[in-house]
Amino acid sequence: MFKNEELEINLGPQHPSTHGVLRVKLRLDGETIVKCTPVIGYLHRGVEKICENKTFFQGQVWTDRMDYVASVSNNLGWAESVEKLFGIQVPRRAHYVRTMMTELNRISSHLLWLGTHALDIGAMTVFLYAFREREEILNCFESFCGARLTTTAFRIGGLREDIPPGFIKQVQSFQDRFLNCIDEYETLLTENRIWKKRTIGIAPIQADECIAFGVTGPVLRAAGVNYDVRKAFPYAAYAEMDFEVPTRTEGDTYARYLVRLEEFRQSHRIIQQCIDGLPEGNVMAKIPKVLKSEVNEIYHPIEAPKGELGYYLVGEKGAQNPYRFHVRGPSFVNLQVLPQMTEGRLLADVIAAIGTLDVVLGEVDR
Amino acid sequence: MMTPVQQVVMAVIQITVLISIILLIVPFMTFAERKVIGYIQVRLGATRQAGGIRGFAAGINKLSWAMGRIPVLSFFRGLPVFAADGLKLLLKEDIVPDRADRFVFVIAPVVCMIPAFATFAVICFYPGTLFVFPDQFPIVGGLPFTGFLTDISVGLLYIMAVGSIGVYGIVLGGWASNSKYPLLGGLRSAAQIISYEIPLSLSLLAAVVLSGTLNFRELSIYLAGVPTVTAAGAVVQMPLIAAIPLFFGFFFYLTCGFAETNRVPFDLAEAETELVSGFHTEYTGMKFAWFMLAEYANMMAVSAIAAGFFLGGHYLLPFGLQRFVPDSIPFLAQPSLLFFFGKVFFLLFVFLWVRATLPRYRYDQLMSVGWKWLIPVTLVNLLVAAAIRFTF
Numbered sequence: 001m002f003k004n005e006e007l008e009i010n011l012g013p014q015h016p017s018t019h020g021v022l023r024v025k026l027r028l029d030g031e032t033i034v035k036c037t038p039v040i041g042y043l044h045r046g047v048e049k050i051c052e053n054k055t056f057f058q059g060q061v062w063t064d065r066m067d068y069v070a071s072v073s074n075n076l077g078w079a080e081s082v083e084k085l086f087g088i089q090v091p092r093r094a095h096y097v098r099t100m101m102t103e104l105n106r107i108s109s110h111l112l113w114l115g116t117h118a119l120d121i122g123a124m125t126v127f128l129y130a131f132r133e134r135e136e137i138l139n140c141f142e143s144f145c146g147a148r149l150t151t152t153a154f155r156i157g158g159l160r161e162d163i164p165p166g167f168i169k170q171v172q173s174f175q176d177r178f179l180n181c182i183d184e185y186e187t188l189l190t191e192n193r194i195w196k197k198r199t200i201g202i203a204p205i206q207a208d209e210c211i212a213f214g215v216t217g218p219v220l221r222a223a224g225v226n227y228d229v230r231k232a233f234p235y236a237a238y239a240e241m242d243f244e245v246p247t248r249t250e251g252d253t254y255a256r257y258l259v260r261l262e263e264f265r266q267s268h269r270i271i272q273q274c275i276d277g278l279p280e281g282n283v284m285a286k287i288p289k290v291l292k293s294e295v296n297e298i299y300h301p302i303e304a305p306k307g308e309l310g311y312y313l314v315g316e317k318g319a320q321n322p323y324r325f326h327v328r329g330p331s332f333v334n335l336q337v338l339p340q341m342t343e344g345r346l347l348a349d350v351i352a353a354i355g356t357l358d359v360v361l362g363e364v365d366r
Numbered sequence: 367m368m369t370p371v372q373q374v375v376m377a378v379i380q381i382t383v384l385i386s387i388i389l390l391i392v393p394f395m396t397f398a399e400r401k402v403i404g405y406i407q408v409r410l411g412a413t414r415q416a417g418g419i420r421g422f423a424a425g426i427n428k429l430s431w432a433m434g435r436i437p438v439l440s441f442f443r444g445l446p447v448f449a450a451d452g453l454k455l456l457l458k459e460d461i462v463p464d465r466a467d468r469f470v471f472v473i474a475p476v477v478c479m480i481p482a483f484a485t486f487a488v489i490c491f492y493p494g495t496l497f498v499f500p501d502q503f504p505i506v507g508g509l510p511f512t513g514f515l516t517d518i519s520v521g522l523l524y525i526m527a528v529g530s531i532g533v534y535g536i537v538l539g540g541w542a543s544n545s546k547y548p549l550l551g552g553l554r555s556a557a558q559i560i561s562y563e564i565p566l567s568l569s570l571l572a573a574v575v576l577s578g579t580l581n582f583r584e585l586s587i588y589l590a591g592v593p594t595v596t597a598a599g600a601v602v603q604m605p606l607i608a609a610i611p612l613f614f615g616f617f618f619y620l621t622c623g624f625a626e627t628n629r630v631p632f633d634l635a636e637a638e639t640e641l642v643s644g645f646h647t648e649y650t651g652m653k654f655a656w657f658m659l660a661e662y663a664n665m666m667a668v669s670a671i672a673a674g675f676f677l678g679g680h681y682l683l684p685f686g687l688q689r690f691v692p693d694s695i696p697f698l699a700q701p702s703l704l705f706f707f708g709k710v711f712f713l714l715f716v717f718l719w720v721r722a723t724l725p726r727y728r729y730d731q732l733m734s735v736g737w738k739w740l741i742p743v744t745l746v747n748l749l750v751a752a753a754i755r756f757t758f
Contacts (some may be wrong), residue, residue, distance in 0.1 A: 122726025
């Protein structure tokens with residue numbers, strides 16, 4: 001008469017808190033997760049294959065559409081990878097502007113994470129506060145390159161044009177305000193008892209597991225591993241910047257929250273240094289109108305907001321397009337630890353775990 | 367002495383007035399929610415809604431924005447949206463899912479809504495006659511219109527009994543939908559409401575122990591600290607020290623009240639980000655609106671009870687401090703509808719305020735807060751109240 005049955009529910013792909021089109025199959029015993037299976041691929045467009053059929057200049061546009069929240073980082077990765085493949089030297093001023101834009105993009109990506117993560121846990125107001133600041137960053141992007149989301153901000157060899165007049169002033173006004181805004185988010189969340197209860201010890205992942213899964217970014221750093229591509233393999237102008245890599249040892253949701261909040265402050269520092277030390281000069285290197293590659297292969301990692309974003313490019317002799325293009329997307333790799341984080345825990349923790357991993361499905365599925 | 371006909375007619379008039387007031391305030395709450403939360407969250411839409419771009423009003427709006435102030439005019443702008451909201455709910459297609467249990471599915475919102483409204487039958491808005499019908503009126507001429515519907519001696523017991531029926535609506539609605547998310551929402555809600563009923567009752571019991579009555583009107587007068595004359599002719603007044611258990615009891619009651627009404631931070635039953643929409647995921651149109659009405663009516667009932675018991679009801683000062691108001695200022699010393707509704711509206715505002723501020727508890731944490739924390743402290747509070755009653 002009485003029997004126990006596990007309930008299988010389908011979280012997504014149309015669910016308010018799966019951040020896009022992630023589908024998670026859950027087996028529940030009461031409210032406890034017995035098995036968690038992420039199902040991905042709903043947003044697959046074949047970006048890698050498409051880029052193999054486009055010229056190097058055209059391929060850049062497609063990188064925007066992967067992690068659409070951090071399109072500037074993706075652009076930087078592509079531009080630098082191609083430059084590495086062809087051995088192009090980029091002017092120093094372009095490096096500085098690229099660094100500044102990428103850090104602004106890191107802040108905007110983290111703001112989106114903060115807002116949606118807090119909204120998932122039930123704190124509604126942080127979401128709108130975070131978007132208020134994100135709006136300002138997007139305005140900066142708009143005045144820089146005309147687009148807000150899919151920016152295609154950089155060109156191979158530098159920048160299409162120098163920064164517009166008034167741009168530095170615009171960024172500076174954001175800079176002046178932003179530190180107070182971080183404090184505002186912190187007053188709402190950091191010492192909030194319910195927030196701490198919902199995040200401390202939730203969805204933990206230890207350093208050795210992170211390394212085994214190849215997890216990078218804030219998730220790895222919150223587990224105590226000090227690995228940041230900006231420090232380990234400096235690119236753009238990061239070698240000249242003075243900043244710290246925040247780490248925590250707990251490896252839980254709260255630690256990841258604190259790490260990302262500290263990254264806000266570090267990005268703020270980097271942007272300030274870019275503004276203060278912006279060198280004069282050209283923004284575009286001399287490059288041929290048509291790029292024809294040699295037989296060559298490169299792997300170029302950058303630190304995207306979500307973790308290590310690596311581009312692997314193989315050149316073919318005389319071709320205008322890459323022979324092989326592969327993306328090591330941080331969201332895709334980080335998502336793989338979701339079952340480890342959630343099995344044996346409660347339904348509400350799955351939501352917190354998806355939020356704290358900060359995945360963008362455009363990049364997971366590509 | 368009223369004739370039976372007069373009694374019935376008076377009851378109908380009073381009920382109609384009461385229901386109209388509730389039905390006016392409750393939908394208005396959704397509008398207030400949009401506005402209050404809009405201002406707290408600096409939402410761009412809700413704070414500027416429907417502001418004209420021409421004319422005098424627009425001038426004032428622009429001037430106040432230029433001065434960095436929120437324009438007064440925009441406080442009531444957006445009322446058409448509120449009307450459209452109601453109209454939309456009425457006109458929406460009424461879907462009953464194919465595999466749903468039809469009868470239970472239809473009855474559930476009603477089961478939810480009726481107790482929420484029935485609670486108001488014993489709530490005393492004003493402890494006396496508001497006005498007397500002039501003699502010219504047929505049937506009711508010369509009869510008093512009181513500030514309460516009924517004045518039964520077991521008022522509080524009635525409130526708790528009726529209030530606990532509402533949970534059936536949620537459980538049945540969740541179950542009858544024959545869908546997984548509503549089922550989880552319904553079950554969560556059942557466990558939650560039943561758990562929180564205990565500390566809720568315990569915190570109210572402290573007030574009952576102090577006053578020694580279950581009648582809402584007598585309770586609120588006694589707990590306001592006003593001297594009253596008993597039937598035996600003795601003058602009783604709440605001892606001042608009783609303000610301590612009342613003060614703490616208020617916060618315990620309010621916490622449980624949030625849980626009882628399924629509001630943030632205890633809105634697990636309809637946790638949007640986990641369970642899509644909880645128990646009412648499958649409901650549309652008016653059936654959904656009934657759940658909404660029930661939720662807001664419950665909020666109002668909780669606010670009214672908290673105001674009546676702990677915040678001094680129709681008197682000015684809360685927690686039995688009314689004795690410090692000098693009799694020389696009759697407006698402040700006398701009970702007034704104004705004070706009561708002022709407190710109710712303030713508490714309703716607190717509901718919205720909290721919603722904009724706090725995250726949501728997890729299911730097991732909610733249970734442990736209820737059982738391991740709230741029940742012990744309300745028990746201690748009850749003991750303190752009993753000790754005060756015994757000593758003074």
